[in-house]
Amino acid sequence: MARTTSASRPEFSLSLLGRCILTGPDGAVSLPNKKLAGMLAFLACTAPDPQPREKLSTLLWGSHFDAQAKQNLRQALFKLRQILGPDALKSEGEFVSLNAAVIACDVSQFERLVREGGRGALSAAADLYRGRLADDISIGEEGWSEWIAGERERLSELALGAMVALGEHELSEGHADQALRTGQRANALNDLREDSHRLIMRALSATGRNAEALKYYLDVVALLKRELSTEPDLATKTLASELRRTHTQDVPPASAEVMSEASPPLALMMRGEKPSLVVLPFRNMSGEPEQDYFADGVTEDIITALSRFRELVVIARGSSFALRDKGMTSGQIAQHFGVQYVLSGRIRKAGNRIRVSAELTHTGSEAQVWSDRYDRPLTDIFDLQDDVSSSVAAVVDPAVRGAEIERARRKPLTDLSAYDLYLRALHHLWGGTRDDVTKAIDLLRQSLRLDQARTPTLAALAWGLVMAPPLGAHTPPGATTEALGLARRAVEQDGTDAFAHAVYGFTLFGPAGDNDQGRVHASEAVSLNPSSAFAWGVLGMIDSMGGDYENAVVCLHRSLVLSPYDSMLHLWMTGLTASYFALGRHEDGIAWARKSVRHNPGNGTGHRMLAANLVAAGRLEEAREVTQRRDAAQKTTIRDLRAMRFFKQNDVLERYLSAQQAAGVAD
Known part of the structure; x- marks a missing residue:
């Protein structure tokens, strides 16, 4: 039941800019279905104005008969009241509205900040706009499609206008670098808005990069001609003329170059610290034109899957596909977008099988970072497309991260940014040893002293x-x-950060002891990014420790399949051997425990789980040898293991501790 007072904040908060996330006093709240989420989104966006019941039923059930649509609406309103409490919805005859005193929505906050218009308000509004309105809600009703499309366009235009206005504030206050970043953020939302292009040009000029600003203008000319068959407007042309005059005055006559449309293209992408990547359309090598749709589908799904990894900047599908028939090499395309990595691939059909080959290249060094191939039977084409795209995306993310970590490790200690320190910390964080985790914590604290608001650093x-x-x-x-x-x-x-939700879930489940809420956040992480091996691994570990051993096995195997070369494998393997111990499948437990300790010899829990499974399988001498080897590196007592409480279920915990005693662990 909802509880609010005049002095308190709303009990629930609803995030709609990006994914739809409902949060209550105890954390994330799951909505049973898309239509319930859609109704809540619509009422939140139109609050406090009352909405006719007929409009709601048409919006979400317009294809149903009237009686069924009205019944569905009544059931949906009943369910919302169950979730939010009786005070959340106001009903006045044939009208329904959302009570803003009970539930706060980021859309109304965003619009209020845009209306305020000051530099601080515009900055907050730009940060609040994390993506398209309710990007994860898809409802196959005409009424919904029309409304959501209009609202998404309206809010996107508001966000763009806010970002450009913020950039103008930054320029007027002499913060040209910040203005440039803001203009690039606006441009990433819609690269056909000329006001954001003009902001970028002025910011480049203000930082002393006048020639670069002029080259940028030529890219804008080419973009508008290609996409809209038009020329820049008068304001943009006038700005370019002013920049040319300044450039001619600043550059000595002998070295001044005439700017022409033949100048090399300049990237329109952000120059942030995050690694950036373009996925080129996979090539159909089968010789069958009808397979083109499959190659395009795999490419689009890989782009979608990679975009869920928050530490990657991924070029949108429309931009990368637009250059397919332009006769450009992969290097030229990478230069055009200003990205550090290019993912390319080929698809070949042979009989009743499909082979997909993919490779990841670092554009600066032209070194191949990763490559692999996937052979699959040609059964259900859509399942095959999902399988291949999720597998490729799951491996590309750690491959890029590994390359970036190596880059950061080669930088001088005197030239490390907050992001470099974060990358160096990751190398140790996934190392899985006592010394590694100590170094990681120290580096992450240093990183946060330089940048206190980086979500991945906080979670790490x-x-x-x-x-x-x-x-x-x-x-x-x-x-x-x-x-x-x-x-x-x-x-x-x-x-919307899957890594953050997974870490929060594990922290709630383990140290805090809030088992149910921990699993809610781990499940949300998997929902946010189904290609995240880490999210699946954490959910599997929670189920392994919490007692849902069969599901733990499924989740942990999914993690291993998604990222078979990940540095976290030893942890997920430990979860598997623990689950098999609880299920009584001790030979499976022994096999996975041996793999775990081979992958990370310093994995103490892996050694203890190996010993427990060996005891349960009747191989007592082997178990005692494992305990002796582990005790020589780090001695652990039964009291220590009881305090760690790996298994939350008492009967399994006692079986585990009894096996440890038999294996020679001291009391």
């Missing part, structure tokens, strides 16, 4: 603090509370 530090005790690393008093606070901040800052 929370993970390090949670993993330190099982690895035998020293943590200060209050580390559990700190980890919980960091993970919560990460989710609050970006409710």
Whole structure:
């Protein structure tokens, strides 16, 4: 039941700019279906204005008979009241409205900030706009499609206008670099708005890059001609003329170059710290034109899957496909977009099988970072498309991250940014040893001192603090509370970050002991990014520790399939061997435990799980040898293992501790 007072904030918050996320006092709230989410989104966007019931039923059930549509509406309103409490919805005869005192929506906050118009308000509005309105809600009704399309366009235009206005403020205050970044953010939303292009040109000029601004103008000319068959408007042409005059005055006559449309293209992409990537349309090598749709479908799905990884900047499908028939090499396309990585691939059909080959290249060094091929039977074409695209995306993300980590490790210690420190920390964070996690925590704290608001860094530090005790690393008093606070901040800052939700879920489940809510956040992580091996792994570990062993096996195997070369494999393998121990499948447990300790010899829990499975399988001497080897590296007692409480179910925990005693672990 909803509880509010005149002095309190609304009990629920609804994020609609990007994915639809409902949050209550205890964390994320799951909505049963898309239509219920759609109704809540519509009422939130139109609040506090009352909406006719007939409009709601037409919006969401317009293809049904009137009686059925009205019945569906009544059921949906009943379910919403069950979730939000009786005070959340106001009913006045044939009209329904949402009570803003009970539920706050980011759309209304965004619109209020845009109306305020000051620099601080515009900056907050730009940060609040995380993507298209309710991007994950798809409802096959004409009324819904018309409304959502109009609202998405309206809010996108508001966001673009806010970003351009913010950039103008930054320029007037002498912050040209910030103005440039803001203009590039606006341009990433819609690269056909000339006011954002003019902002970028002026910002480039203000930072002393006048020639670059002129080259940028030529790209705008080419873009508008290609996409709209038009020329820049008078304001853009006038600005270019002013820049040419300035450029001619600043550059000595002997070295001045005449700007022409033959100048090389200049990237229209952001120059941020995040690694950027373009996926080229996969080539159909089968010689069958009808297979083109499959190649395009795989490419589009890979782009969609990669865009869910928040640490990657991925060029949109419309932009990368637009250059397919332009006769450009992959290097030229990469230069055009200003990206560091190019993913390309080929698809070949032979009989009743499909082979997909893919490779990832670093554009600066032209080095191949990763390549692989996928052979699949040609059964259900759509399942095949999903399988291949999710598999490729899941492996590309850690491959890019690994390359970026190596780049950061080669930089001088005196030239490390917050992002470089974060990357260096990741190398140690996934190392899985006591020394590694200690170094990771130190580097992440240094990174946060330089940038206190990076969501991935907050989540990574929370993970390090949670993993330190099982690895035998020293943590200060209050580390559990700190980890919980960091993970919560990460989710609050970006409710669409799968990594943040997974870490928060594990932190709630393990150290905080909030089992149900921890699993809610881990499940949300999988929903946000089904290609994230980390999200599947964390959900599997939670189920392994929490007692849903069969589902744990499914989730953990999914993680291993998605990212078979990941540095986290030892942890997911440990979850598997623990689940098999609980299920009584001890030979399977032994096999996975051996793989876990081979992958990471410092994995103490992997050794203990190996010993427990060996005891349960009747191989007592082998189990005692494992315990002796592990105790020589780090001695652990039964009391320690009981305190760690890997298994939440008492009967399984007691079986596990009994096996450890038999294997020679001291009391």
